[in-house]
Amino acid sequence: RGDVFTVPANTGITRNLTRSPGVHDRNVEWSPDGKYISYISDRTGEDEIYIQVQDGSAPAIQLTKNSDTYKYNPIWSPDSKMLLWSDKMGRLNYLDVASKKVTLVTKSKDWEIREYSWSPDSRWIAYTVPHNNTVSIIFVYDVQSGVSHQITDNWYNSGSPVFDTNGKYLFFVSARDFNPIYSWVEWNYAYQDMNAVYFVTLQKNTPSPFEPKNDEVNTESKEKKALPKKGKTDQQPETGKTEIIIDFDGINNRVVKLPVQAGNYWSLNPIGNTVYYIYSSSKTQGPQFKMFDLKDKKEKGLGKVNSILVSANHKKMLVNMNNKYSVIDLPKGPVKLKKNVDLSNMKVWVNFEKEWTQIFNESWRQMRDFFYAPNMQGLDWPKIHDKYAVLLPYVKNRNDLNYIIGEMIGEISIGHSYVNGGDKPKPKRIPTGLLGAKISKDGSGYFVINEILPGENWTKNARSPLTQVGVDVNEGDYIIAVNGNSTKDVDDIYKMLVGKAGKQVMLTVNSQPSENGARKVLVVPVAGESGLYYYKWVEGNIEKVSKATNGQVGYIHIPDMGPEGLNEFVKHFYPQLNKKALIIDDRGNGGGNVSPMIVERLMRKLVLYGMSRNNGITTKPAQIMLGPKVLLIDQYSASDGDLFAYQFKKMKIGTVIGKRTWGGVVGIRGSLPFIDGGDMRKPEFAPISTEGNWVIEGHGVDPDIVVNNDPAKEYAGDDQQLNKAIEVILEQLKNYKEQPPIPPYPDKTK
Structure with a gap:
């Protein structure tokens, strides 16, 4: 909470050295002679x-x-x-x-x-x-x-x-x-x-x-x-x-x-x-603490720890193991912590009003010091501070403070400026078990399974409980009971599944709304179904594109520019390289930082063909898409999703269809510490065009062909943007150049 404490390694007094409510003291260090403690403070x-004698x-x-x-x-x-x-x-x-x-x-x-x-x-x-x-x-x-x-x-x-x-x-x-x-x-x-x-x-x-x-x-x-x-x-x-x-x-x-x-x-x-x-x-699981002896020229493992800190006289070491701290002699063998430093007496009186004022002021300073544009994009930043500081007396909880800070940094009119967290109630979430199905209450009083969502049961994110091996459940079946309790007496079946995510549940099911002839099946519900709905949507788009193009065109959706998005790209790009063309869907992309990796693969140009006897023709470089490419974007293509669209268009990879992207590309890194554990992100890394201009931020990337999806039609399954992409790519395929046949084999006798 922003105070500096000294704590005895074994026995003694735990001392609050600074006692500074409403002040952020941080980065503490003893002087080697043991007389002083240094720290940074914003008092x-x-x-x-500052420095202070160690006994206060x-x-x-x-x-x-x-x-x-x-x-x-x-x-x-x-x-x-x-x-x-x-x-x-x-x-x-x-x-x-x-x-x-x-x-x-x-x-x-x-x-x-x-x-x-x-x-x-x-x-x-x-x-x-x-x-x-x-x-x-x-x-x-x-x-x-x-x-x-x-x-x-x-x-x-x-x-x-x-x-x-x-x-x-x-x-x-x-x-x-x-x-x-x-x-x-x-x-x-x-x-x-x-x-x-x-x-x-x-x-x-x-x-x-x-x-x-x-x-x-x-x-x-x-x-x-x-x-x-x-x-x-x-x-x-x-x-x-x-x-x-x-x-x-x-x-x-x-x-x-x-x-x-x-x-x-x-x-x-x-x-x-x-x-x-x-x-x-x-190749290792977690960090390993080691030592190397320069005399014996041997390395020795000392165990698994989170961090170490050696005393100034090089006689003692503070070891953090599983967030428990111990002071030990310099080890010569595996570390075994016998006694932990007692941190239980590190207590402070919290003055929320002073803390909230300090957090507000530090948020203002951090944005001033880290924002990519020193001129704050023309704002009088001290004036903005004063404009919102007058609201501090009315703050009654951390959410109020976050709202005020959010409004203050929102004056800059830029994406990626976020504030959240802090010391506020965090009720324990009790996950409801979900069955990966659309279920409704039937006139009989029981619940009927209208649709079972497909999944990939070998993965955690797309496991569909009712499609797993050994689960005998079909669309149209009725759920008669959950763990032996009749569903007829409840208005919402999910009331019976509260706290059941990841746990075994016995369902009684029947093809008829009756207990007679019912069978029991053991299932393990999931905590969320978004992965299943996403999988269904992507598979549906792949099927739609393939059917409309007679199997000539592939489809890839990239949900973000992080590990999940990269996985989706790799999963769907390489298996579809036998297609003649490709539709890449950037809609709803949540951003990240891997877009250059994907763009580089889409930009690859053919240099040579290759062949080997009794086999087909290959390309050099390998794994390239030779035919036309179309990119779909919308107002939710965000951050690195914006940048992906910009690169795709800038490098003339293909046609861009849809709506203008979100327009937030000034990047961020992790939050600096706040005294109550809060979090604020500061836009720091701005893109500049090769012509020397600021780009994308606040506007987004415009498509080559504008198509607005009608919400009612989209909800009914009519994706007008995807329809347009299919239309455009089929037209472009008319100019597709087929691979040449293998030429006549050389005759060296001539």
Whole structure:
């Protein structure tokens, strides 16, 4: 709820350090010397950085002022003298705590800098600069000289840089493993599990832990240098005492890979001769906590955890396992959590009026800081704030607040600006069991099955309970009883199915409205029938198009531009490549981000035909649709559904038929945190035409041929837009060019 707490690892006092109702305090971190706690707070009305003595005995000290944007994650230097953070404007800054002087490290022109760390001696800052070409590059900044040095090259995506505690290496994660996987549906590739853990030696004369060993070589001097001081261990180095020197000349040639499997790596913590990290891959189920011993050159699994955080003195580790936290010694074997940190005393008095005011103000600031157009599309944004702030005294619940915020951000007149969630009652939903059928009460008093929806019972989303193997139920049958209770005495059969979704239900059915001769069938109702109705509609359209075109034309509907839409495309595109033409239906598309993948396949051009003896002719590239294509759109073709239509028309793939699309294409990402768990999306990513103009947003994509579906006719099954698509594509098929026959075989004797 926006307050900063300190909680004992074992026993002690749980302390609310800030006690700040109506203020959002966030991104909390202890200073390494244990004296202070730093955090970002908006108590001034803007995000500023504060520090406060850890026992709360003195007021907080404001370190920054005149904030102009959203700040991210301040981290302390190991000597507890500086704080480093980034912001929405792409800047990476650090400040001297004593003088409050802020120094700019760098400014990224392409994206926010979100990965950065300090060297053990507090002189160097390692950070990742993202680039639009997807290759992120690691740099190291010298606090003394103010100069940055590039560490990784422009060929491999690299990130998550962190110095080891001994000051010998800079570890990082990089995508340098190239192992393509091939598609089952077309001759294409993808790359997964490309990342592994790497490091560079900071000095030229530092040997690699993996250098070849030779028993004849005298390594005594090296071994003596490597021995820790008395009383110290390699797991607990003395932080910040030794100045680190970096030889930048040729540093990119000193990259070494840990001998670990490629996948995804995060939470790197190189401590002494041990590297801790969390790993996952396409082959694993969930994240895995691991360690690599640089002396033994072995990796060891430590169990499954959600996250880890190492203490500043490198002696303890906070482990999050299944949302339970424990403080443990640095592990050397599988982690077994014996005692969890007690969070039950983290309680606050909630002042809803102050919270709602803070949430309103932060929503306004977030839109100001993240909206794609700095001019807010011409709006006087402070004036808009004041226009709606006067309504705050009348807010009585979270829904009221969401309404006001929604009206405020609605003034911008743009799609993808949403607000929802927050602390409000969430009654438990009790799903009603549905039978995948149209059912009505008969004059006999029983319920008759008028229609059974078809399905694909091998999938969860389209399972039709009454069509499953062993279920003896037919259209026209009567449902006499549910779990032995007569249906004759109820006006709505679904009252008898409340809470039955996914559970076994015994139906008594009969071909006659009578108990005599009835049979019992065991079914498992579903929680929703939308997937079944969608399946019926798509199959009906496929059949209609095939029948009207004598099997020459295929039909695909794409419901969204996410996994479901991609699955529907793959499911229906490749099996219909034997057709001469294709109707693609983008109507009702809910958006996503995969439209370029689909457009690329629809754009493929024929280069060659191929043949092999006793077989038919093939195309090169394979899996291409040679004939005409028509796209259907309507006012519900939204977001990436808009962009799909724009690309289809721009690239002249085919004719576009229907109604103008929704017109909302400025993209969003996940919500920033709010103190009560609310959610607001900020339009950030706007498309620009190749001619240099803003496109689509607020208008949509116009069809080549306008067709409005009459609602009454559409409800009756007469789809005028689809009818027009069939008419147009049949006309275009008149110019279809058939594949040439196999030419005469060559005669090399002539």
